[in-house]
Amino acid sequence: MSASSEPCPGMSSAVLHRDTHFLPKKAVGGKGTYIFLEDGTKFLDSTGGAAVSCLGHGHEGVTQAIKDQIDKLSYCHSAFFGTPVTEELARFLTDSTGRKLSKLFVVSSGSEAVEAALKLARQYFLELPSPQPQRTRFIARLPSYHGTTLGALSVGGHVLRREPFEPILANNTSHISPCYAYRGKKEGESDIHYVGRLAAELDAEFQRVGPDTVCAFIAEPVVGAALGCVPAVPGYFPAMKAVCEKYGALFILDEIMSGMGRCGTLHAWEQEGVVPDIQTIGKGLGGGYAPVSGILIGDSIVQTMDKGTGVFRHGQTYQGHPISCAAALATQKAIKEESLLENVRNMGAYLEQKLRLQLGDHPYVGDIRGKGLFWGVEFVKDKLTKEPFDPSARLSFHIQEKGLEPGYSLSLYGCTGTVDGIQGDHVVLAPPYNISREEIDLIVDGFSRVLKDVFAELDL
Template sequence: MSSAVLHRDTRFVPKKAIGGQGCYINLEDGTKFLDSTGGAAVSCLGHGNEKVNRMIKDQLDQLAYCHSAFFGTQVSEDLASFLTESTGGKLSKLFVVSSGSEAIEAALKLARQYFLELPTPQDQRTRFIARLPSYHGTTLGALGAGGHVLRRQPFEPLLAKNTSHVSPCYAYRGKKDRESDADYVARLATELDAEFQRVGPESVCAFIAEPVVGAALGCVPAVPGYFPAMKAVCERYGALFILDEIMSGMGRCGTLHAWEQEGVVPDIQTIGKGLGGGYAPVSGILINDSIVQAMDKGSGVFRHGQTYQGHPISCAAALAVQKTIKEDSLLENVRTMGAYLESQLRQTFENHPYVGDIRGKGLFWGVRITWAVWAETFTDLYMQLEFVKDRTTKEPFDPQDRLSFLIQEKGLQPEFAVSLYGSPGTVDGIRGDHVVLAPPYIVSKEEIDTIVNVMTRVLAEVFAELGV
């Protein structure tokens, strides 16, 4: 079968999806596919939600598009009010774009411009500090800010050199034997402080991090106290604190904003994926009022704009999704089903010879495959399994085995028909494999049972084929 589409793999034409309802996608060959990852942690309401579809159609009948340089729309105002109020007024403005990468680009540029708008401009601030590994987007600016080795490799010569990286809060591999959480946090804070000193603290615009690391590490939450400690370092040197919640936010971790569980408020927060639940391309940044006031007292102009900024259809989709989450009490289901998903994963895989770690928050969980196992308790709908070759040494599988890819591809076969979001590079950006689960917020116990049972069968077949 030929195709005029440049697909992700030029030698492979994927099956066509022809419909969807709830947690399932219908394929052209008759397969009913259980979307247990919500695509890439996107489809938080599942598919075919009538309330959301109706609000999008109503907006389409009213006005499909106008340029934000000329006009505003009521739906963008309503979305901004809804989201800023959801922060308790801690973040006072919303800037809407179309993708996570665009949101990161806007956040980086806003951070830089903030320092130029101060009464005494700080134009020496040109740098950012992020973490390794991390993933903040695929455009050149966002890719440069991230620390995802495999995604960066082909484009390294094109990437800006103004971002440096420190260690993530990754207890499974980073925390030392008999080291307390407090000591681990203190060590990471010292490392961040040292990086500020190395590059010149007066040169740093912001530190950027994901509250729960998504694709790069697979659902890694921080230990208690980590984010307050990191923000304290930023405040010490007058730098901004940016939280990237594109994957982990908008309810995925059990609260609408992941930072609500961390005891911090960001200066800038990026949001996406679950913001519009896949019903339209939409993302954005939420902005602390201190930044807004500096801009207002300065030029009053954010020197950044895009053609589809604040797109009415995207805003309508996002507002409909967020209202549905609130009105249907879906965050409660995220917490309940997240706890159930965790219990089923632990019961099934905690003693698996090649599962090294089970971790996550809310409905965002991962399984890391190593040849070793370790577990720590979290409750959300965002989980991951990390795989290892040896449960004692935590040795990863050889990258040439392409383990995470094989698991993902096996799950796509009609006899399994379940999405298992596989990613490599867990250990150092090259080695290590994990699988992420991020089912819709409407998921039921029966569907979670199906996910876990099917994954058991998938892993059995893949490991048998690898001969381990």
């Protein structure tokens, strides 16, 4: 067989990996902030995967809780039975909202949670004493990311992720501008005027599509993969919720990536002065110890459903899975008992300080933004004009891949489409909530070395 006809590396695996031309190294262990690879590499997991591993790896309390649950009961179908651990998790989480969100629905992934939230929003309007069946639409933002399943992808506004599937996506979602101060605010514009302009845009979109046709507006409190940890300016979310209330639509906050402590409070909306009607949660909910996500549901929706049919016409085989609920409950208890929200705030401030000190003057760093232990760095070709790099340069890909090399052994979550869904590059950092100052030093120093070498190699 000639060299040109040899199978690509990925063909030696029976797994359909994310890229069939690439066979990833195998992870064989993990402890704390580190993952151990088959070749002996000690890999610093500075992103927690995709902002998932909030307790790091090998947390003994969580792994023991999972083992204990397996010994009791691994699975039962929610159509037949409930379980004590699911009830305890639901009580813990609804209590954390002051019972403003009074029910929990547990599934396995973020995309599933968004699908459930969309369906619940639609059904709510059918359950009202005077049903509103004409409400079939959603309003979201560009760019945004809410999941990969068809419904979640339809409400998302990430151009590249949507592109191959546009012909089969639902066309009942429209998109408005994000709250993206670095690029969205006009020169000299105050936060108040910027918020007013964005609220007016949402109001105009309600009017354009028909105010009584919209089920809900959905947004991320801190935009994750699509924009790179962009928080809203003060007053934005109260203004957007006010527009929703004006037209009787629901207000959905997608906290799958930014919630469950990632931004320094258990729920990101606690810092925004609003309470959503529906909240999606995931990632930090179970810290990656088991697949788990869910939706927290406002009491007015719960009461409406209860007085109506009382049946949410949506269900999944692994809904409320006992092992997933045990993992989530143990993770949340660890966050509370180990005072990790305080550590997120303290170490988050230190991470910001280190990033600004070492990268703030970098010629190709346009913006550093985030909250808690959720930080993004956006790269630009020209700091004055904010011109992004050409997508053909694949800058964020090169940064991510360079970090994976043995000389760095550092996870850097690189993403594209920052500016308009196609152009723009950023990197996300999301270390575990129990990170130390010394490990943050290693992360930022390693990140700096990666950038120095990547830009040298690209000859920019």
